[in-house]
Amino acid sequence: MDALTHLMGGFAVALRPLNLGLAFGGVFVGTFVGMLPGIGPINAIAILIPVIFATGLPPEGALILLAGIYYGSQYGNSISTILLNVPGTASAVVTALDGHAMTRQGRAGPALAMSAIASFVGGTASVFGLVLLAPVLAKWAIRFGPAEYFALMVFAFSALSSLAGGSLVRGLAATAMGLFLATVGLDPNSAIPRFTFGQIKLLDGMDFVVVTIGLFAVSEVLQLLEDTEAGREVQAKVGRVMVSARELTSTGWTMARGSVLGFFVGVLPGAGGTIASFLAYTTEQRVVDREGTFGSGDIRGVAAPESANNAAATGAMIPLLTLGVPGSGTTAVLLGALLGLGVTPGPLLIQEEPDLFWGLAASMYVGNVFLLLLNLPLVGLFVRALTAPRWLLIPGVAALSFVAVYAVNQSPFDLVLMTGFGVVGYAMRKLRFPLAPVILGLVLGPLMEKNLRRSMALSGGEWGILFDSPVALTLWGMAAASLVIPPLLARRTPLPPEADLSEVD
């Protein structure tokens, strides 16, 4: 039980007063930003990342803050989904079905409480999965050479391309755009500038923070300006945020199934949270919905996607932390943040920086506890904040991220670039291009190119090295399968049409 000893050490890190404060602060701020209408976890994280950088915290503390923001923003997203019926991500769309139906019946309180409890169960169960699975995967991945890494990244790209937007062509185009942005700047191997057009400021490459904030946050502000009436009716009265013992026991197995399903779907690259919540919902529909009450305010219809969603979020951390290869938009943003903090995730992370890894695992758990114990009593406060005028909330949050972007690099040029990406992001949303693959391409592109060139240098230009080992061949097979299978499946069970697929997390 090596892992348990390490996890205890992790708790010792996470339970330091400063870190506890950071976990709480992250959860609180994350909930607040994630709750703003239309702003899903990926936007909330994007908005707050430069703020984290600006705080100048040591990596451990920054990571704990980041994990808190991650969980908080997911719960915040559930709040606005349930109360306003404006899911910030595709993964919350199924929560809206029964969650918002409950709100219309005056049962917003139990729906919010159920969402918090299900998130807690999913989050907690999956943290244990992470602790057990991550070291095994890391040990296995230590033998990966550059060829295997290259194949793994191709798999991540193809899976996200085909799953993120519902349209493979658009996903591939978005991935290619991200890869293009990744090539801007000085080529590390040959030291020639690529696509800089003589601009000195572009030599360093595209700053991930600038692209992320532009594509996600700025374009979101534009979208909110397009339809200033959306999600206006705030149900300020939520009643008691509590579930009855009967409701709790009736959802026990639902949450258990949702957590396990969500965790394993989350580990695979692609649109983990969305598919997990959708699968969990349809599974429960088949297993427990005998009276056909799903969709009309059944509390189990909230428990299933919420537990699966959160479990998938933790599951998605496994490939990120142990392989250094994220499989979703949100984890790609997290990778960008980690690299910005000077942490390079990969198979060696657990061995070389055990404090950091286990501290993060423990603080994910602590973040979940905070969510349950502190956010439940505070829901009323958050809801009152939702009734604050839109003209104050959105410009305030937008200005916060602009100032933080400036504070990180001290460059007004970045702010102009960010606005440009905002306009591009808005057009992409309108034209139904997924945004997550752009970020994945940007963050993973340099690593992919490096590994490709390294393996070709090893083989002296012989392309066969890419398909040489059984592991690489398996990964190539999985990449091919991820391109072929989802379109076939989609013909049989289409995703809900109202899903805003540009924001798959």
Add this chain to the structure above:
Amino acid sequence: MSDRVTGAILVGLALAIGLEASTFEVAFLTDPVGPKALPYLVAVILAGAGAVIALRPRTAPEWPGRPAWRRMGGGALSFLVFAVLLEPAGFFVACTLCVALMSTMFGASRWQSAAAGVGVSAALWGLFVRILALPLPLGDLWTR
């Protein structure tokens, strides 16, 4: 129609990337792959995807009406106001104008937007300068 234009833009972008990449000259071969390979791959994927989107258009997005364009234009302008004014005119001027313009676009009255601008600027100054101890520009115009 939107899809045809989008596809054409993607193909054009792919051509531009390919052409620009073909000008990358490496003095000596540092590695067998070189700096051109990934841009070429990107160009091929973009061109293929663009062609499919242009030839088989699927979605027809609902573009917003004129008032919405005006609001969004104002919003985009407010971001640029912040970017352009921040260093010459200083944080307070840039932030107040940016937030005030943005909140006007969200439907605030003149007084409301002014209050939002001043209030948000003061709060952010407090957060970044007082709490996080990060310098923000006061404006070259005034401090020279």
